[in-house]
Amino acid sequence: xxxxxxxxxxxxxxxxxxxxxxxxxxxxxxxxxxxxxxxxxxxxxxxxxxxxxxxxxxxxxxxxxxxxxxxxxxxxxxxxxxxxxxxxxxxxxxxxxxxxxxxxxxxxxxxxxxxxxxxxxxxxxxxxxxxxxxxxxxxxxxxxxxxxxxxxxxxxxxxxxxxxxxxxxxxxxxxxxxxxxxxxxxxxxxxxxxxxxxxxxxxxxxxxxxxxxxxxxxxxxxxxxxxxxxxxxxxxxxxxxxxxxxxxxxxxxxxxxxxxxxxxxxxxxxxxxxxxxxxxxxxxxxxxxxxxxxxxxxxxxxxxxxxxxxxxxxxxxxxxxxxxxxxxxxxxxxxxxxxxxxxxxxxxxxx
Numbered sequence: 222x223x224x225x226x227x228x229x230x231x232x233x234x235x236x237x238x239x240x241x242x243x244x245x246x247x248x249x250x251x252x253x254x255x256x257x258x259x260x261x262x263x264x265x266x267x268x269x270x271x272x273x274x275x276x277x278x279x280x281x282x283x284x285x286x287x288x289x290x291x292x293x294x295x296x297x298x299x300x301x302x303x304x305x306x307x308x309x310x311x312x313x314x315x316x317x318x319x320x321x322x323x324x325x326x327x328x329x330x331x332x333x334x335x336x337x338x339x340x341x342x343x344x345x346x347x348x349x350x351x352x353x354x355x356x357x358x359x360x361x362x363x364x365x366x367x368x369x370x371x372x373x374x375x376x377x378x379x380x381x382x383x384x385x386x387x388x389x390x391x392x393x394x395x396x397x398x399x400x401x402x403x404x405x406x407x408x409x410x411x412x413x414x415x416x417x418x419x420x421x422x423x424x425x426x427x428x429x430x431x432x433x434x435x436x437x438x439x440x441x442x443x444x445x446x447x448x449x450x451x452x453x454x455x456x457x458x459x460x461x462x463x464x465x466x467x468x469x470x471x472x473x474x475x476x477x478x479x480x481x482x483x484x485x486x487x488x489x490x491x492x493x494x495x496x497x498x499x500x501x502x503x504x505x506x507x508x509x510x511x512x513x514x515x516x517x518x519x520x521x522x523x524x525x526x527x528x529x530x531x532x533x534x535x536x537x538x539x540x541x542x543x544x545x546x547x548x549x550x551x552x553x554x555x556x557x558x559x560x561x562x563x564x565x566x567x568x569x570x571x572x
Contacts, residue, residue, distance in 0.1 A: 225556035226467030275434040295334035307431035322398040330370025361428040373417040453500035458488040485511025506533040
């Protein structure tokens with residue numbers, strides 16, 4: 222977070238034509254890859270969902286497959302979607318991670334190009350279907366990803382979801398992609414399995430429990446390279462000095478007045494005193510003196526309409542989703558840059 226934030230601050234102050242601009246962007250990309258690796262480890266460890274919301278899985282798959290297809294021209298992607306597919310309550314970024322891992326796995330299995338078929342449908346799983354997986358029978362959405370690649374033997378299939386297992390050459394893969402996919406799907410109350418034969422391609426199926434709720438559309442587009450500015454007062458709550466320092470500088474650059482608190486107790490003292498000035502609280506989740514969940518509840522008691530943006534690098538036992546379910550206004554995962562932070566803030570304050 223410290224590296225990403227400072228790169229973002231430097232990039233904000235220099236022109237695109239500056240000789241060091243491309244180096245700064247490269248550093249940001251490297252940090253992003255490190256962050257992605259950490260997410261994979263956390264996904265395998267089943268560290269909790271962040272921002273789960275009812276989602277149309279067809280729309281999410283379409284977005285992911287379009288993005289992947291643009292970068293892998295030799296791979297043809299075919300979608301067969303059930304039109305009235307039920308909603309699933311998911312952390313969209315984590316399920317995107319699962320899909321991209323499956324697409325990359327299929328691409329590696331087709332070194333000379335080939336076809337990927339993605340199929341969705343509503344299914345009902347009975348007691349016999351779920352008896353080996355530790356989940357409840359009921360209604361699910363099934364997603365199948367099938368490739369026309371080289372396939373796998375029985376031995377490989379037995380180990381495919383194990384962390385650090387890889388069929389690639391040394392240095393070509395971490396062996397975490399499918400392990401993290403397994404952890405994420407399991408953490409969503411679902412199951413994932415594989416069917417393959419040597420020389421006949423591979424099919425990955427995963428099932429996610431349906432939810433009777435309206436689909437929530439995403440309102441934030443992080444692809445636009447534009448910082449949004451404001452003049453309100455924001456309270457940052459975090460126990461890490463490097464996060465506090467870089468976050469304050471980013472917010473000052475965006476035009477905001479900033480209060481800082483290096484823990485939950487200090488945050489509540491500041492908020493009680495200046496609650497009428499503070500428009501938004503950026504709240505870390507895991508702190509030694511008083512956790513984000515407790516701080517959030519007290520903030521809402523003091524000022525029920527206070528806007529809160531939850532900020533964390535990870536989730537322990539699903540605490541992030543529990544806070545989000547109590548009408549928290551938004552979530553941003555560390556490490557983030559100025560563009561991402563500015564969009565989250567304006568999305569909340571301009572509602």
